[in-house]
Amino acid sequence: MVAGFKQAFAQKKFVVTAEVGPPKGTEISELLSHIDLLKDRVDGLNVTDNQSSVMRISSLAVCRLILDHGGEPILQLTCRDRNRLALQSELLSAWVLGVKNVLCLTGDYITVGDHPQAKPVFDLDSVQLLQTVGLLNEGKDLAANEMQGGTGFFAGAVVTPEADPLEPQMLKFEKKIVAGARFIQTQAIYDVDNFKRFMEQARRYDVKIMAGIVLLVTPGMARYMNKNVPGIFVPEALIEEMAAAEKGQKIEAGIRIAGRMIRQLREEKICDGVHIMAIGKEDRVPDILKAAE
Amino acid sequence: MIVAERKPLQQIEAMIEGFEKILIVGCGTCVAVSMAGGEKEVEELAAQLRIKAKLQGKPRTVDEITVTRQCDKEYLEPLAKYLDEYDAVISTACGAGVQFLAERYEGRIVLPALNTLFIGVTEGPGVWSQRCIACADCMLDQTGGICPMTICAKNLSNGPCGGTNAGKCEVDGEKDCAWTLIYRRMEKLGRLEYLKKIQPPRDYSLTTKPGRHTHEAFRQSQQEEE
Amino acid sequence: MSDTQPGNLPVNAAEPFEPKIVAYCCTYCAYTAADLAGSMRLEYAPNVRVIQILCTGKIDAILLLRAFEDGADAVYVAGCALGDCHYMEGNLRAMQTVAHAKHLLQEVGLQPERLEFFHIPASAGPLFAQRADEMTAVARRLGPNPLRRTIQRDAGGKLIKPPDLHPPLPEAKLGKLIRHAERVSDVSM
Ligand code: SF4
Numbered sequence: 001m002v003a004g005f006k007q008a009f010a011q012k013k014f015v016v017t018a019e020v021g022p023p024k025g026t027e028i029s030e031l032l033s034h035i036d037l038l039k040d041r042v043d044g045l046n047v048t049d050n051q052s053s054v055m056r057i058s059s060l061a062v063c064r065l066i067l068d069h070g071g072e073p074i075l076q077l078t079c080r081d082r083n084r085l086a087l088q089s090e091l092l093s094a095w096v097l098g099v100k101n102v103l104c105l106t107g108d109y110i111t112v113g114d115h116p117q118a119k120p121v122f123d124l125d126s127v128q129l130l131q132t133v134g135l136l137n138e139g140k141d142l143a144a145n146e147m148q149g150g151t152g153f154f155a156g157a158v159v160t161p162e163a164d165p166l167e168p169q170m171l172k173f174e175k176k177i178v179a180g181a182r183f184i185q186t187q188a189i190y191d192v193d194n195f196k197r198f199m200e201q202a203r204r205y206d207v208k209i210m211a212g213i214v215l216l217v218t219p220g221m222a223r224y225m226n227k228n229v230p231g232i233f234v235p236e237a238l239i240e241e242m243a244a245a246e247k248g249q250k251i252e253a254g255i256r257i258a259g260r261m262i263r264q265l266r267e268e269k270i271c272d273g274v275h276i277m278a279i280g281k282e283d284r285v286p287d288i289l290k291a292a293e
Numbered sequence: 294m295i296v297a298e299r300k301p302l303q304q305i306e307a308m309i310e311g312f313e314k315i316l317i318v319g320c321g322t323c324v325a326v327s328m329a330g331g332e333k334e335v336e337e338l339a340a341q342l343r344i345k346a347k348l349q350g351k352p353r354t355v356d357e358i359t360v361t362r363q364c365d366k367e368y369l370e371p372l373a374k375y376l377d378e379y380d381a382v383i384s385t386a387c388g389a390g391v392q393f394l395a396e397r398y399e400g401r402i403v404l405p406a407l408n409t410l411f412i413g414v415t416e417g418p419g420v421w422s423q424r425c426i427a428c429a430d431c432m433l434d435q436t437g438g439i440c441p442m443t444i445c446a447k448n449l450s451n452g453p454c455g456g457t458n459a460g461k462c463e464v465d466g467e468k469d470c471a472w473t474l475i476y477r478r479m480e481k482l483g484r485l486e487y488l489k490k491i492q493p494p495r496d497y498s499l500t501t502k503p504g505r506h507t508h509e510a511f512r513q514s515q516q517e518e519e
Numbered sequence: 520m521s522d523t524q525p526g527n528l529p530v531n532a533a534e535p536f537e538p539k540i541v542a543y544c545c546t547y548c549a550y551t552a553a554d555l556a557g558s559m560r561l562e563y564a565p566n567v568r569v570i571q572i573l574c575t576g577k578i579d580a581i582l583l584l585r586a587f588e589d590g591a592d593a594v595y596v597a598g599c600a601l602g603d604c605h606y607m608e609g610n611l612r613a614m615q616t617v618a619h620a621k622h623l624l625q626e627v628g629l630q631p632e633r634l635e636f637f638h639i640p641a642s643a644g645p646l647f648a649q650r651a652d653e654m655t656a657v658a659r660r661l662g663p664n665p666l667r668r669t670i671q672r673d674a675g676g677k678l679i680k681p682p683d684l685h686p687p688l689p690e691a692k693l694g695k696l697i698r699h700a701e702r703v704s705d706v707s708m
Contacts, residue, residue, distance in 0.1 A: 010357030080412070080447075084494060106454045109446055109464040127451040130493045142494065160455035168476040172452025175491050187455055302626035333581065337623060339702065345627045347588075347669035354699040375696055386668040419615075 005072050005101045006043035006154040008273075009183065009208050014266045015273030017044040017074060017185075017210065019284050022057035022064075024128025031062065033070065034282040039071030041286055044101060045057040046074040046275060048186075050081060052112025058091060059227055063099045072123040073157070075099045084132070084142055097150040101187060103156045104129040104176075121249055127172065130179035156183035158233035161190075161198035170201060177205045185275045188214035188225075190234045192264055199270055208272040211265055215288065216254035219243040255284060259291020266292070294414075295323035295387040296421040297330060297479065299405040302341055312380035313352050317406070318372065318394060318514065319359030320386035327421055329407050330385030332342070338406060351412065363390030369397045376401055429499035435487055437478035441480040444471035450492040485502045538592040539682030540567045542651070543582070545575045547605045548641045549597030553643035563648035574598070575636075576609025580620040585702075587629060590667040593658040595635045597650065603640065610638070629660055702708035 008015045018038050023031055045066050048058040063073035075094050082090060091102065110120040114293060124132065132142050140152030157176040163169035176184070184202070189195045189211050202209050214221050214232075219242035222234040238257055245253035262274050277284050309315055317335045325331025339355045346353035358375070360368040363386035372394075376382060381402045382393040387409040397405035411423035426443045432450065433440060442448045446464035453472035456463025460473040481484050509514055544550040550571045556563065572578065575598035586594045596617055598610035614636050621631035635657075637650045 097461060106447055106449060108456070111464060122447045122449070123497070124494050125447070125449045125451050126454075127491055131491070158455060160457075163453070163455060163457055164459045164475070165457070167471055167480075168453045168472045169457070171476065171488055174489070175451050189368070230456045230463050302623075333579070336581045336697075336702075337584065339699075340581060340588060341623055341627045343699070343702070344584070344588055344629065344666060347666055348628055350669075356699050357697040358695065358700075500689075 005074060006182075008043040015043045015208070015210065016041075016262075017165055017273070017275045018042045018045050018282065019046045019275065019277040019279075020062065020282060021048045021051050021279065022059065022062045024056045024058075028057070028065070029246060032065065035066050035069045035071055037283060038168065038285055039069060041289055042276075043232075043273070044072045044074045046168060047076055049076040049078045049105070049107070050107075050113070053080065053108045053110050053115070055113070055115055060097070060099070063094065063095045069096045072101070073099055076102040076103045076105060077129065078105045079122050079126060079129055080107030080110065081121055083121055086143055087129060088136065090131060090271065091133060091151060091153070092147075095136075095153065095259050101154045101156070101160065102133060104109055104133065104181070105158055110228060122242045126157055127175045129180045130157060130176055133236065134180040138270065154182055154211060155180055155183060158185050158187065159202075160187040161189060161195055162231050162233045164231075166198075173202070174205070177207050183208040183210060183272075185210045187231045188211045188212045188277065190222075190232070190238055190261075192261060192270070194233070196270060207208040210273040211261075211271050213258050213262060213274050213276045213288075214241055215258050215276070215280065215281055215284065218250050218254075230266050251281070251284065255287050255291050258288045259293075262288070262292035270288065294326055295389075295409060296411055296413045296423075297324045297328040297387050298327075299329050299334065299338070299385075300406055302338075302345070302409055305338070305342070305404070305406055306345060309342075309381055309383065312402075313354070314379045315353065315355045315381055315383060316361065316375065316379040317342075317355060317383045317385060319357070320363045320365075320390050321359050322362045324385060324387055324390075324407060325359075326415070328419065330387075331417050335385055336357050338383070355359045361388075363394050366393075368399065369394055372398070388462065409443070417491075422472070427500070428495070429504070430496060432492070434492070435492070436475045437482055437484065439471060439475045439478055441471050441475065444469070448495075450495065452488070531645075535661070536663050538566050538655055538663070539590065540564070540651070540654050541586045541591045542567050542569050542654075543572050543575065543578055543594070543596045544569050544639075545598045545609070546571060546573050548599035548603065549575075549639040549647065551635070551641035552597075552639045552643050555642070556647045559644045561648040562642055563651040565649045566655045566658070574604065574606045574609035574705045575613035576604070576606055578613045578616050580616055580623060583617070583634060584622040584623060587624065587633070587664060588666060589662055591633075592661070592664045592667075593633045593635075593654050595637055595645075595650070595654050597637045597639045600638045600640045611641040629664070629666075632657060633661060633664070645705055 020034055035045065047059040047062045050056055059076050063075050066073040077087065104126050106126045110116060110118050113157050133153050133155045135142060136151045137153055139147050141147055159173045160169055184207050195211060211241060219239050222239045222242060225232045241257065242250055242253050265271055265274060276285055276288060317339055318334035320330050320333050321332060328334065335357045339357045342355045347496060362368050363384060376398050376407045381404055383404050383406045384394050385406045387407065389407045412425040412427060413423045416422050423443055425440065428442050441450050446462055447454055453470060457470040457473055458466065460470055462468045462470045479488055532579045544553055553569055575596050580594050583594055596613050598613050604610045617634060617636040621634050624634060635654065639647050639650060
């Protein structure tokens with residue numbers, strides 16, 4: 001295991017994290033095998049919080065499992081399912097369990113998930129959540145009460161560089177940094193030129209930027225994301241590259257593409273690191289890293 | 294105004310199961326404008342209930358009356374001389390009106406004929422949209438007259454989520470993203486600087502239910518009474 | 520068919536069924552077309568009762584419901600061709616109203632096909648005759664309006680009760696009690 005996620009930035013190295021999604025249900029053997037496989041190959045394991053509004057094991061529990069297995073967890077925390085009491089208590093709990101990094105998100109809306117009738121919370125938004133983390137770090141809570149012992153989180157947030165329109169997105173990006181985000185993880189990027197343009201703006205701020213890398217599995221997935229996932233744009237050339245790959249070899253093409261992008265981002269020093277999301281294919285992350293060498 | 298919609302007839306039929314003499318009380322204010330519970334809609338509902346009863350061979354009489362508003366006592370008072378005649382009263386007011394009517398005539402069975410939807414405006418003939426959630430702490434000065442608490446599905450007060458899609462909301466592609474609207478409006482007004490301010494968490498204690506409000510001018514006299 | 524079913528039952532199984540059709544026709548187009556059909560000596564179903572209205576935009580869902588309540592077997596609203604309404608959009612509104620009224624009929628359990636909207640230009644005498652025949656055929660196919668029986672049973676062609684004699688409430692327009700009986704028309708079938 002590396003020294004830690006925050007320390008990895010301090011060492012000015014190109015930081016790599018990978019995403020793990022907690023399972024639905026209590027069968028965790030596959031999850032544990034992914035943790036064991038990845039923990040020494042990346043600088044942090046980023047654990048989603050009821051991702052896509054689908055109910056699962058909590059991010060915090062999986063973070064603790066990662067610690068037990070000798071990895072470095074990053075807790076994702078969304079504003080969708082918890083009010084400010086629950087968010088703060090989750091943060092305190094995470095800290096005492098040894099989690100040192102937190103990624104603050106608004107969260108997907110309830111209706112996209114598997115309990116669409118649930119009551120959406122959204123008591124705080126991601127900016128306010130970042131401020132809350134800042135307060136806890138100072139030993140105070142959101143109501144300005146002094147606490148016995150505070151936290152020392154390394155907090156981050158997300159941004160969508162391909163958002164349309166981009167200006168309001170950048171407005172919030174700036175607020176997130178003012179509110180205490182020290183690292184920013186982006187939505188999946190595929191067009192490096194577009195990303196460079198985004199980085200020109202982002203470089204004006206004192207914050208570490210980690211490009212989001214989502215593994216393409218099939219050309220159909222790329223087209224689907226272009227059509228249905230806001231803020232993701234896969235250039236036609238990449239889709240063709242995927243389509244040209246032989247049947248059964250599509251994922252290899254996806255790994256090649258991801259590896260190539262990571263290498264370019266690292267070698268051209270475009271950003272400070274990457275965050276790999278190999279949704280459902282966590283076992284292929286080592287191959288992506290290899291392709292990126 | 295309050296926007297409401299008529300419940301499906303089946304639901305109303307189920308509520309009045311076993312009652313013979315029905316009075317429908319309409320409301321001539323908001324729900325009349327939103328074409329759900331005014332004089333005309335009362336007439337339609339009455340006709341439907343009559344036809345349905347006839348088709349099923351049930352005895353039933355349906356009388357109709359529409360008052361100016363059901364949320365003011367003055368307008369409920371004149372109903373006193375009629376209500377005793379009925380087995381059940383159907384109110385086509387918003388939820389507030391139904392409750393007020395039921396409260397004024399405690400011994401009577403008062404049933405709702407509408408589903409109350411929201412506080413909104415008339416977009417065009419037959420189309421209404423929500424504009425206010427009654428948050429008790431208006432911030433429209435900061436957001437160019439567009440309410441992020443209402444128009445944004447996630448009530449985000451500091452800027453958009455990552456889901457904005459070509460200016461549309463990720464939650465419902467038919468609807469505009471509140472934050473695209475706000476940004477464009479503030480841009481037009483030359484007030485983008487205002488958007489940079491980080492909005493603090495909202496104070497939800499202001500909307501602790503049930504709300505009650507006394508006008509300043511009446512506060513003292515009320516205290517004296519108490 | 521049995522008498523317990525309020526479905527498609529003739530009023531009196533012995534009597535042959537002659538549908539009664541109500542046609543709300545706008546002055547400028549459909550009503551003129553009806554006139555023309557007359558002067559052309561076109562033959563069409565005698566079952567249709569034409570009611571002249573200034574513009575179909577005047578049609579209200581309640582007028583349509585009342586026609587059925589009073590025993591009409593089918594009802595249609597006939598207005599100008601699209602774009603030809605003398606009041607610009609009266610026929611468009613009528614189309615919306617008819618669609619809404621169809622939904623109301625469906626809810627109470629009357630076949631919505633008993634109600635239609637037609638465009639009949641002033642010059643279309645033959646079309647007027649054709650629509651009249653078509654609607655009559657529809658009524659024949661669907662059978663008598665089941666409400667016919669109850670009208671005779673309940674009202675006997677008379678009002679069940681004289682209209683309410685309560686003084687109107689202070690508000691001139693709103694607040695007037697309308698008795699069930701006032702809504703039950705004096706129809707002698
Ligand atoms: S897309 Fe816009 S309106 Fe929809 S939830 Fe996100 S910020 Fe709110």
